[in-house]
Amino acid sequence: MPYLLTEEVYQVVNHDGKVVGQAPDLPGEDLIGLYRWMVLGREFSDRMLALQRQGRTGTFAPLRGQEASIGIAAPLQQEDWLMGSYREILAYFVKGVPLLSIMEDYSGYISANYPAEVRCLPMQIVLATQILHGVGLAMAMKYDGKPSVAVTVCGDGASSEGDFNEALNFAGVYKAPAIIVVQNNGWAISTPRHKQSATERIAHRGPGFGVPAYLVDGNDVLAVYKVMAECAARARAGNGPSLVEMITYRMGPHTTADDPRKYRPDEELEIWQQRDPLARYRRFLLDADMMTDVEDEQLHEDVVAEIQAAVEAMESLPPPxxxxxxxxxxxxxxxxxxxxxxxxxxxxxxxxx
Ligand SMILES: Cc1ncc(C[n+]2csc(CCOP(=O)(O)OP(=O)(O)O)c2C)c(N)n1
Ligand SMILES: [Mg+2]
Structure with a gap:
């Protein structure tokens, strides 16, 4: 099997909204479900940013631009594990972590108040540590003969950590049922991607460790979904780990404590605004007559109400x-x-x- 499984960046819907690949075989309501999660991600991130500015929550890491990351969790099963970093909260929601739990994480309450059955480890702040945890979990599941998968997600900056490389090495040697996902959003705070590694692609690291790797458009939810589903199926069948590089972009600040205009050219943001994952998928659904503008408006209203209910629940908690x-x-x-x-x-x- 070739180790770099996609030489080109894999897409189902290209930057212009044109369908260039086979959509996953999902019923219409599931395709709308993916969109609802993406809308929830954007609205949640924007609301948390506003709450922080009003002094109503703590430092927050916005995810605007990375909403297609729901494709990381959407193909997973309940028994599968997921562990990510501060910007992977949307995948956590899809896996079953309540909105309120993540709000608590960001508001000074004891971290990771997640229901045990959702199988998410606390979101990790120490870069790349979660990759070792994930590969360890995958090895444990393999020893126990369980057909489950451990999915572990980090950023492009985290891929330069020793932990990341050690975890890839173990995953390859022990054929662990692990999927190691890198959300390459172009920046690690103010450090650009090209200063992380001299390789053209982070995915190129995989073959060096004997780990098959994928390169996928991280703003194309259907492409991310398909790649993740394929990696999960391979892991479940006993064929070991995968590395997935998602090419995406952080449209907002690193956190609420950062001002990206100080280190990032405006033109770069403008290019990526044209590749907005939410707008692209919305266009796909409208063009395929799966959703109307009116239904979209209603969906937005429902999502905003859901977030408002979580904000009210958070603000009625006793202080931490x-x-x-x-x-x-x-x-x-x-x-x-x-x-x-x-x-x-x-x-x-x-x-x-
Ligand atoms: C081991 C470690 N070193 C440094 C930091 C400080 N730090 C927090 S976020 C960050 C940048 C991470 O960038 P990336 O992995 O690309 O993720 P992104 O924030 O872009 O999602 C750094 C250096 C940390 N949390 N952990
Ligand atoms: Mg990054």
Whole structure:
């Protein structure tokens, strides 16, 4: 089998909205379902950004432009595992993590209050660590004879970490049922993609580790879906891991603490605005007579109402217990941790109610 499975960037619907590949064999309602998730991702991200600006939530990492990342989780089964980073929250929603849980993560509550059955690890902030966790989980499932898959997602910047490369090596050697996805959005805060690696493609790393790799248009939800479904089927059949590079773009700031205009040319953003994943998929559905403008408007209204309900639920929670952040690190806290707890709580004058 060739190790680089797609020489060209794989697309189903190209940048101009033209259908250039075979759409996945899904009923119409599922195709609309994918669109609803994408709309939810955009509206949720924009709302969180606004809430942060109003001082109503903490630092947030917007995902505008990366909504086709729902294609990472949509073909997965309940027993499959998913672990990603701060910008993968939309895939987490698709896997079953409630909106409120992610809002809590970003608002100072104890992290990863996720239902156990959704099989998502806490979103990872330490770059690429989750790739090792994911490959380890995949190896464990293989030893247990379970036909499940562990999907682990990171960014282009994270691909330069030792953890990323070690995880790929283990995945290849042990033929782990793992899918390692890189959302290459062009930037790692202010560091451009070309400074991460001299390889033309991040996908080219896969063959070096004996891991088959795909290159996919990360703004084409149908293409992402198809590639992920194929990788999952291969892993379930005992044929081991895959590396998937999704070419996409972060349209907004890295986080609410960043101003991309300081390091990124406006023309670059303009090019990628033309490739907006949401607009492209919307056009596809309208052209195929699967959705009308009126239905689209209704769908938007429903999504905004769902987000509003989650915001109200978040804002009616009692304030977070800041002690929990220290309690959840080790079974037995270290003396250093206790010292840090005392100092931090004294600094902010915090007393547990
Ligand atoms: C090990 C480690 N080093 C540095 C950081 C600081 N940091 C946070 S996000 C980030 C950029 C990550 O870029 P990328 O992997 O491309 O993901 P993106 O933010 O673009 O989604 C850096 C350097 C960190 N969180 N972890
Ligand atoms: Mg990046």
């Amino acid at each position: 217990d800041l002690n929990q952040h220290f309690d959840c690190i080790f079974a037995e806290p270290t003396p250093q941790l206790e010292q840090q707890r005392t100092e931090m709580l004294a600094e902010i004058g915090y007393a547990k109610s």
